[in-house]
Each structure stands twice: as structure tokens, then as C-alpha cells.
Amino acid sequence: MATxxxxxxxxxxxxxxxxxxxSRQTVSNALKHPERVRPDTLERVHAExxxxxxxxxxxxxxxxxxxxxxxxxxxxxxxxxxxxxALAPFLVSLTIxxxxxDCHIVTFGSDGPDPxxxxxxxxxxxRLVDAFVIMDTHHGDPRPAWLLERDIPFASFGRVWDxxxxxxxxxxxGRNGVAGAxxxxxxxxxxxxxxxxxxxxxxxxxxxxxxxAEAVTRHGQTHxxxxxxxxxxxxxxxxxxxxLVDDVGIGGxxxxxxxxxxxxxxxxxLRRGLVPGRDxxxxxxxxxxxxxxxxxxxxxxxxxSIASQLLTQVHNQLTTQRRPDHGLMFEPTLLPRASTLRQSxxxxxxxxx
Amino acid sequence: MATxxxxxxxxxxxxxxxxxxxSRQTVSNALKHPERVRPDTLERVHAExxxxxxxxxxxxxxxxxxxxxxxxxxxxxxxxxxxxxALAPFLVSLTIxxxxxDCHIVTFGSDGPDPxxxxxxxxxxxRLVDAFVIMDTHHGDPRPAWLLERDIPFASFGRVWDxxxxxxxxxxxGRNGVAGAxxxxxxxxxxxxxxxxxxxxxxxxxxxxxxxAEAVTRHGQTHxxxxxxxxxxxxxxxxxxxxLVDDVGIGGxxxxxxxxxxxxxxxxxLRRGLVPGRDxxxxxxxxxxxxxxxxxxxxxxxxxSIASQLLTQVHNQLTTQRRPDHGLMFEPTLLPRASTLRQSxxxxxxxxx
DNA sequence: TTGTAAGCGTTATCAT
DNA sequence: ATGATAACGCTTACAA
Numbered sequence: 001m002a003t004x005x006x007x008x009x010x011x012x013x014x015x016x017x018x019x020x021x022x023s024r025q026t027v028s029n030a031l032k033h034p035e036r037v038r039p040d041t042l043e044r045v046h047a048e049x050x051x052x053x054x055x056x057x058x059x060x061x062x063x064x065x066x067x068x069x070x071x072x073x074x075x076x077x078x079x080x081x082x083x084x085x086a087l088a089p090f091l092v093s094l095t096i097x098x099x100x101x102d103c104h105i106v107t108f109g110s111d112g113p114d115p116x117x118x119x120x121x122x123x124x125x126x127r128l129v130d131a132f133v134i135m136d137t138h139h140g141d142p143r144p145a146w147l148l149e150r151d152i153p154f155a156s157f158g159r160v161w162d163x164x165x166x167x168x169x170x171x172x173x174g175r176n177g178v179a180g181a182x183x184x185x186x187x188x189x190x191x192x193x194x195x196x197x198x199x200x201x202x203x204x205x206x207x208x209x210x211x212x213a214e215a216v217t218r219h220g221q222t223h224x225x226x227x228x229x230x231x232x233x234x235x236x237x238x239x240x241x242x243x244l245v246d247d248v249g250i251g252g253x254x255x256x257x258x259x260x261x262x263x264x265x266x267x268x269x270l271r272r273g274l275v276p277g278r279d280x281x282x283x284x285x286x287x288x289x290x291x292x293x294x295x296x297x298x299x300x301x302x303x304x305s306i307a308s309q310l311l312t313q314v315h316n317q318l319t320t321q322r323r324p325d326h327g328l329m330f331e332p333t334l335l336p337r338a339s340t341l342r343q344s345x346x347x348x349x350x351x352x353x
Numbered sequence: 354m355a356t357x358x359x360x361x362x363x364x365x366x367x368x369x370x371x372x373x374x375x376s377r378q379t380v381s382n383a384l385k386h387p388e389r390v391r392p393d394t395l396e397r398v399h400a401e402x403x404x405x406x407x408x409x410x411x412x413x414x415x416x417x418x419x420x421x422x423x424x425x426x427x428x429x430x431x432x433x434x435x436x437x438x439a440l441a442p443f444l445v446s447l448t449i450x451x452x453x454x455d456c457h458i459v460t461f462g463s464d465g466p467d468p469x470x471x472x473x474x475x476x477x478x479x480r481l482v483d484a485f486v487i488m489d490t491h492h493g494d495p496r497p498a499w500l501l502e503r504d505i506p507f508a509s510f511g512r513v514w515d516x517x518x519x520x521x522x523x524x525x526x527g528r529n530g531v532a533g534a535x536x537x538x539x540x541x542x543x544x545x546x547x548x549x550x551x552x553x554x555x556x557x558x559x560x561x562x563x564x565x566a567e568a569v570t571r572h573g574q575t576h577x578x579x580x581x582x583x584x585x586x587x588x589x590x591x592x593x594x595x596x597l598v599d600d601v602g603i604g605g606x607x608x609x610x611x612x613x614x615x616x617x618x619x620x621x622x623l624r625r626g627l628v629p630g631r632d633x634x635x636x637x638x639x640x641x642x643x644x645x646x647x648x649x650x651x652x653x654x655x656x657x658s659i660a661s662q663l664l665t666q667v668h669n670q671l672t673t674q675r676r677p678d679h680g681l682m683f684e685p686t687l688l689p690r691a692s693t694l695r696q697s698x699x700x701x702x703x704x705x706x
Numbered sequence: 707t708t709g710t711a712a713g714c715g716t717t718a719t720c721a722t
Numbered sequence: 723a724t725g726a727t728a729a730c731g732c733t734t735a736c737a738a
Contacts, residue, residue, distance in 0.1 A: 010478055012731060023709050028733060038707060055479040059415035060731035063714045068412060070459075075445050083445060088436045092428050095460040104481060105460050106423075107448040125363050126408040127715095128457060234646050260646070270623045293587050293613070293643075365715060376725050381717055391723060413715035416730045480731095 011052035019048040031056070062127075069102060071314060072129035074119065075109040076136060084136060085259065085288045086301065090157060093307035094133060101311040103130075117146055124152055131314040137161055139202075153317040155310040159327060161203060168317065169327040170309040174204055174285070177299040177332040178211030179218075181255050181283040184297070186219050188340050190253035190281040193219075194226035194244045196237065196265060197257040205229075208257045208285060230261070237264025245269065245280060253281030253340070259291040259298055260284075266294060266339065276339040287335050297340040299332045306330055364405035372401040384409070415480075422455060424667060425482035427472065428462040429489060437489060438612065438641045439654065443510060446660035447486060454664040456483075470499055477505055484667040490514055506670040508663040512680060514556060521670065522680040523662040527557055527638070530652040530685035531564030532571075534608050534636040537650070537687055539572050541695050543606035543634040546572075547579035547597045549590065549618060550610040558582075561610045561638060583614070590617025598622065598633060606634025606693070612644040612651055613637075619647060619692065629692040640688055650693040652685045659683055 017024045022041060029036045030045040037045070048054075062068050073094060075083060083091070095105050106129055108119050120143065123129050134143055135157035144163055147154045156169040178195075185193050195212040198205035213224055226247035230240040241264050244254055256262040262284030266276045276282050276296070284291050287300025309328055317323060370377045375398060382389045383398040390398070401407075415421050426447060428436060436444070448458050459482055461472050473496065476482050487496055488510035497516055500507045509522040531548075538546050548565040551558035562580075569577055579600035583593040594617045597607055609615040615637030619629045629635050629649070637644050640653025662681055670676060 010480060013733095014731080024732080025709060026707085029708085032733075036707070041707085053474075053478055055475070056733095057416070057480045057731050059412050059421060059480060060714090061733085062412035063410070063416050063716090063730090064732045064734085066714070075448050083436075083441045088441045091460070092436060092462060095428050095462050096464055099461075099475075107444070107458050107460060108452075109445060109448050111449055121406075122408070122452075125406055127363060127410045127412060235648070263646075267623065270620065271626070273624070273626070290643075290646075293616075295588070366717095367715080377715090378717080378725060379723085382724085385717075389723070394723080409717095410715050413730090414717085416714090416732090417716045417718090419730065 010057075011054040013054070013056065016045065016048050016052055016054050019052060020045045067318065068127055068130050070104050070106045070129045071098070071311065072106050072108055072120070072123045072132045074116070074132070074134065075107050076116075085286055085290065086303075087135065089288070089301075090135065090303045090307060093303040094311070097304065097307045097311055100308070101315055103311065103315075117142060120146070120152075124150070130318055131155070133157065133310050133314065153314050155313040155317075157306055157310060159203065166323075167326050168313050168323045170306045170313070171327060171329055172301050172306070172332050173329050174208040174332075175211035175214070177285065177334075178208045178255055178257075179215035180211075180332075180334050181285075181297075181299050182212055182215035182219070184334055184336065185253040185255065185281050185283065185340060188253075188281060188342050190251060190340075190342070192225055192248045192252035193221060193281075194248045194252065194254045195228070195256070196241060196244055196254055196261045197227070197229045198231065198261075199229050205257055212255050229257075232258060232260050234260060234264050234267070237261045238267050241265040241268040245272070245274075248280060250274070250279050253283070255283045257285055259286045259288045259296060262296050262298070262339070263290055263294055266296065277341040281342070282339040283334075285332075287333075291335070291337070295338040297337045298335050300335045301332055302330045363410075364407040366407070366409065369398065369401045369405055369407050372405065373398045420671065421480055421483050423457050423459045423482045424451065424664065425459050425461055425473070425476045425485045427469070427485070427487065428460050429469075438639055438643065439656075440488065442641070442654075443488065443656045443660060446656040447664070450657065450660045450664055453661070454668055456664065456668075470495060473499070473505075477503070483671055484508070486510065486663050486667065506667050508666040508670075510659055510663060512556065519676075520679050521666050521676045523659045523666070524680060524682055525654050525659070525685050526682050527561040527685075528564035528567070530638065530687075531561045531608055531610075532568035533564075533685075533687050534638075534650075534652050535565055535568035535572070537689065538606040538608065538634050538636065538693060541606075541634060541693055543604060543693075543695070545578055545601045545605035546574060546634075547601045547605065547607045548581070548609070549594060549597055549607055549614045550580070550582045551584065551614075552582050558610055565608050582610075585611060585613050587613060587617055587620070590614045591620050594618040594621045598625070598627075601633060603627070603632050606636070608636045610638055612639045612641045612649060615649050615651070615692070616643055616647055619649060630694040634695070635692040636687075637692075638685075640685075644688070644690070648691040650690045651688050653688045654685055655683045 013024050013027050016027045027045055030042050098104050108123055110119050131153035133155055137160050139161050144160045158171050159169050160166045193216055197209045216224055226244050228240045228244050230236040245268050254265050262282050265282045269276050269280055284296050284298040287298045291298035366377050366380050369380045380398055383395050451457050461476055463472050484506035486508055490513050492514050497513045511524050512522050513519045546569055550562045566577055579597050581593045581597050583589040598621050607618050615635050618635045622629050622633055637649050637651040640651045644651035
């Protein structure tokens with residue numbers, strides 16, 4: 001293979017043109033409008049493209065096309081430099097889906113929680129990104145309004161609390177998810193089915209809780225059964241789980257609003273010498289690594305579909321200048337594991353990665 | 354505020370120049386070489402820059418400067434779309450450190466583990482990134498050689514197994530880290546100190562194990578004490594922990610090669626009705642979310658320093674065309690938590706996030 | 707079917 | 723101290 005014609009690095013369109021004995025233009029056409037170029041020329045050009053390992057420069061294409069071809073994703077750090085349980089897998093899905101949507105993902109974030117909008121502003125005005133994907137919007141989240149004010153394209157993983165009229169979102173049907181989990185518990189033969197959720201007042205939390213209430217009623221459980229709630233913290237979850245475990249008893253089960261809460265239940269069982277699954281069923285929510293590690297049955301979020309959908313939405317916003325008519329709801333998938341297996345005690349089950 | 358002079362979006366250098374009644378060049382100078390411009394002009398220009406919220410276009414700057422100003426970071430997915438324990442916090446650190454190094458982070462990855470080099474190639478030849486940061490290099494990892502062959506700048510989190518002559522890396526001193534953990538355990542009054550590590554043969558694992566062996570010998574423990582090893586898996590860790598817990602007994606402690614292994618020990622203790630910390634000390638390694646969640650003492654990796662150092666290294670490679678003389682070793686920090694607290698039983702300790 | 711020209715926004719170099 | 727010129731790599735519109 002010959003050394004690179006121009007400079008010492010990556011070939012440019014001009015290098016290819018010279019090598020293929022055509023004009024720059026023909027090379028560009030060969031890539032973007034192959035029908036405009038004669039077959040034999042096309043072949044020759046492609047041969048040189050392959051030989052020189054040519055790809056159009058992102059910077060040049062961006063400048064020319066007035067689009068960065070990038071989507072910004074904020075890494076919201078919890079305290080230290082940690083990612084929320086859902087953020088990591090979602091980011092991976094987004095990253096992997098990006099090339100199929102002709103873009104790439106640029107991450108950003110700040111140390112303190114303070115100047116979060118500043119970073120969005122910086123990304124936007126330097127034209128580093130064409131759009132944003134946001135997630136974990138909470139009540140009073142300043143981001144949606146800020147982005148809307150400036151006509152900055154974005155899509156949200158999760159409905160936007162403060163603005164029901166905002167339609168560019170994709171979310172998971174938590175109600176159905178938990179209801180399905182309850183159905184699963186019933187089919188596995190667990191009798192009394194309790195629920196450990198988050199404090200009332202969050203859209204997501206209330207929805208999941210309703211899924212449990214509905215399913216449990218549907219299955220004829222009277223008084224809906226034992227219920228508790230606490231914030232997303234293992235120690236707190238363990239404390240809240242104690243009375244619930246007492247209540248459902250051996251042969252009962254507990255559905256939870258998250259994997260962390262489910263883990264709390266598991267720890268309580270462990271401490272009492274009980275085996276999750278065999279003695280008491282436990283189901284979490286999120287399909288996180290935590291659940292996998294502890295072999296907990298969980299309701300898994302369809303991160304890949306959501307990532308793909310959100311990228312489609314921002315792409316449409318960029319090309320058509322308008323948002324979708326409505327948001328999109330996805331169904332989660334139950335991931336059955338040892339914590340809902342009554343048959344075997346399965347103290348150390350294995351799972352293929 | 355007036356509407357944007359050019360088009361309907363973000364101001365360009367020309368907009369600022371017109372508004373400030375100077376040429377494009379003067380605006381550019383005001384930003385890059387403020388000393389070349391008269392104070393009053395400078396002020397006027399800056400006023401307009403602020404008013405118009407102007408920032409140079411990344412695409413234009415990249416094209417002009419022949420550098421993308423971006424560093425690529427592969428998100429290596431374990432099986433599903435999960436990130437390794439260390440990858441998530443490291444990515445956050447990298448992302449946050451990037452602006453201070455005049456760059457941003459672009460993530461990429463592939464579904465299967467197969468075409469991993471293809472994605473590196475794609476990022477590189479489209480000039481999307483100037484360099485890469487890699488991590489988790491293992492024996493037989495094709496990436497370092499592939500990148501070196503092509504003179505692609507990169508730096509590695511962790512020494513490169515197959516190529517000791519490669520100097521652009523930053524790593525954590527696992528030996529000192531574990532030794533320090535043992536010192537801590539001794540100072541807390543734990544008697545017999547065992548070790549749960551990984552199977553022999555990995556640089557990282559062997560080093561950590563040696564840290565334990567050295568410290569334990571230094572403290573006069575005969576025969577080094579009980580030792581076990583297993584792969585990074587909770588169920589396996591629990592199995593391996595059983596005999597170790599038997600051996601060190603109440604008042605003993607176990608240092609571990611990772612937080613997952615430490616978690617395994619904890620689970621065994623819990624199942625036996627023992628309280629981590631009060632009855633048996635446990636120390637993990639990584640300072641991961643897992644450790645925080647379970648209130649485990651852990652040896653925390655200095656992700657921020659490492660991220661910053663690696664970005665400095667690639668920056669130097671880009672400007673000076675040469676790699677550092679040698680890699681850089683960082684000292685980890687012990688994060689004491691309840692699992693090494695003998696005094697209080699502390700069943701549900703709290704910690705500020 | 708192919709080539710030519712212009713411009714995307716920026717900055718280094720060279721005049722003034 | 724400031725301004726004009728050119729070039730970075732690419733693509734769309736237009737001319738041959």
C-alpha cells in the first residue's frame with residue numbers, strides 16, 4: 001500500500017480524486033449520489049476509497065451541512081462520580097444506536113449540581129451538538145423549559161412532569177410492568193403479594209404502585225395486601241422491608257419499585273435465614289446490574305428501543321422542525337431469575353452473561 | 354435582546370464583528386490573542402460576544418485547526434448493555450475533566466465483542482476524534498498494537514500487558530492499596546486477616562494479592578493466613594468466602610481484590626447472622642457504587658486524577674508527537690465504612706451522598 | 707456524465 | 723492595532 005498522498009495521515013477527498021483520476025466532485029457523487037456516476041468510474045473510485053481508507057471529514061461535513069451530527073447526553077453524577085442505575089445501560093444503548101442514526105454521542109457533565117444549564121448552553125452555542133437527550137426529569141427540572149425557550153431540539157427518556165404538552169418522549173409502562181410481575185408471582189404460586197415502593201408523589205413511582213394494586217385486586221387479593229415505601233437507599237429499604245416480610249410470610253412475595261428496593265428485601269430475607277425465591281418471592285424493577293448480580297427477578301427496561309426511538313425523534317425534529325404528535329410508551333420485559341423460583345432453593349445459581 | 358443577526362440561531366464571528374464595528378479578525382484576536390487588541394476595542398468586542406452569546410463553531414475550528422478536539426472512549430458492554438464497575442465512574446471523570454483539557458468525549462461501542470477494532474477505525478478515519486483513551490486491556494488485547502501501528506495517539510487506564518515498552522498509561526497502585534487496607538484492619542483491632550482474590554495470572558490481581566501478603570507478613574501474621582480466589586461473580590465469591598470466614602473467625606477480617614468479592618463475603622456473613630464490621634471485617638477494592646450501597650469499606654480508585662492525567666498525556670502526544678517517558682502510578686484512597694467498624698454494630702448506617 | 711465555483715466559520719500569515 | 727487574504731475539506735447548485 002502506498003503512503004498517504006497528502007500529509008501523513010488520513011486521506012482527503014482530493015487524494016481519492018487524484019488517485020482515481022477524477023475530480024473531487026465525482027468522488028463526492030460516488031458517495032452521495034452513486035446514480036450520477038458511470039458504473040466503471042464508480043468502481044474505480046470505490047477501489048481507491050477502499051485502498052486509501054477514506055471517509056469524509058466530520059468537521060468539514062459539519063461545517064458544510066450546518067449540523068454537528070452529534071447528540072449531547074448529560075452524565076448526571078450522583079454525589080461522587082457515579083451514574084444512576086438506569087443511566088449507564090441507557091448511555092450504552094444510545095451510543096450503540098447512534099451510528100444507525102448518522103450521529104454520535106457527546107457526553108458532558110459538571111461536578112456540582114449547580115451550573116447544569118451552563119453546560120447545556122456551552123454545548124449548544126459552540127455548535128458541538130444539534131440536540132440533546134435528557135432523562136430523569138423531575139418536578140421543577142429547569143431543563144425542558146430552558147431548552148424549549150431556545151428552540152433547542154431534544155427528546156426525553158421519561159415523560160416531562162411539568163409540561164404534559166411536551167410530546168417528544170419515550171417511556172416505559174411501569175404499570176403494566178409491575179402488573180406483569182405480579183402475574184408472574186401468582187403463576188409461580190406465591191400467595192400473599194406485597195409491595196415496596198417509593199414515597200407517593202412521583203409519576204413513575206405512583207404508576208408502578210398502581211400496577212401492583214390493580215393486578216393484586218384482579219387476582220382477588222383482599223385489601224390489596226401489605227405495602228410500604230421508602231427512598232432509593234439500601235439501608236432504608238431493609239428497614240422498610242422488615243414489616244412487609246413479616247406480613248407476607250413464607251410463601252408470600254414482594255414486588256418492588258426498583259432493584260435497590262428489591263435488594264433490600266433480599267438482604268432482610270438473608271439475614272433471617274430465608275432463601276429468596278424458595279421462601280419469599282422478590283421482584284425488582286429496572287433490569288439493572290444489581291439485579292443480575294444478586295440473581296433477582298426484575299422488570300427490565302427496553303433501553304435499546306427507547307434509545308433508538310429518541311434518536312429518531314431528535315432526527316425528525318432536526319429535519320422537519322416539528323415534534324411528534326405524542327410520546328411513545330414501551331413495554332418492559334420480565335426477567336425471571338432465582339428470586340421468583342419456588343421449586344429449587346438454588347443457593348448459588350449461575351447465569352450466562 | 355435583539356434577534357440573531359444571521360439566520361435564526363447561533364451567532365457567528367461575523368455577527369459579532371459587525372455588531373462591534375470591527376473585522377472578523379479582531380474578534381478572533383480578542384478571543385485568542387487579547388494582547389493584540391486595544392483595550393477599548395477589546396471591551397466593545399467582548400460586550401457584543403456576551404450580548405450575542407457567541408462561541409466559535411467547533412466544526413469550523415476543527416476544520417481550520419486540523420484537530421477534532423475530541424477523544425474517543427469505547428463503552429465495552431458486558432453481555433447486555435452494562436458497563437464494567439470501573440468504567441462508569443471513570444467515564445464520568447473523563448467527561449468532567451475534558452473541558453479543562455480543551456476537548457470533549459465521544460463514546461462509541463458495538464453490540465457484539467467482534468468488530469471492536471472496526472469502530473476505532475471508523476472514528477479515526479472520519480476524523481471524529483484525535484485520540485483514544487482505552488482501559489481494561491487484557492492479555493492478547495489487539496487494540497494497543499493496532500493503534501500503535503497506525504500512529505494513532507492513545508493513552509491507557511492500566512498498564513498494557515503485552516507491551517511493557519508502552520509508556521502512555523496511568524494506573525493505580527494495587528499493592529499499596531491493599532497493604533493500606535490491611536494496615537487499617539490491623540489498626541481497627543482485627544486479628545487474623547485473610548484474602549479473597551482472583552485466580553492467579555493477572556497483573557492487577559497478583560499485585561493486589563502481594564499487597565496483602567506483604568502487609569500481613571509485616572504485621573507478623575504467620576503463614577500469611579487464609580487465602581482464596583475466584584472470578585468476579587457474586588455467587589462464586591460467596592462459595593469461595595465460606596471457608597475463609599470459617600478460618601478467620603469472629604474478630605478476623607478479609608481483604609478482597611474487588612468490591613464484588615467483598616460483597617460475597619458480606620452476604621455469607623449476613624446469612625450466618627454475623628454483622629460485617631462488628632464480627633468480621635471486610636474490605637473491598639474499587640470504591641464502586643456497590644461498596645457504597647452496601648456500606649462496605651473499599652480502596653477507592655482515584656478516577657479523577659487518572660482521567661485528567663490521561664487527557665494530559667494524549668494532549669501532549671498531539672502537540673509534541675511523543676509519548677511520556679514512563680507511565681504514572683496513582684495511590685488509591687481507603688474509604689472506611691461500616692464493614693470495618695468494630696465498635697458499633699451499626700446495622701443501618703447513613704452516609705452523606 | 708463530469709467539472710467548476712462558491713461558501714460553510716474560523717484563524718494564521720501577512721500587509722497596512 | 724487592525725484589516726485583507728487564504729486555506730482547512732466538503733457538498734450543493736450550476737455550467738459544460
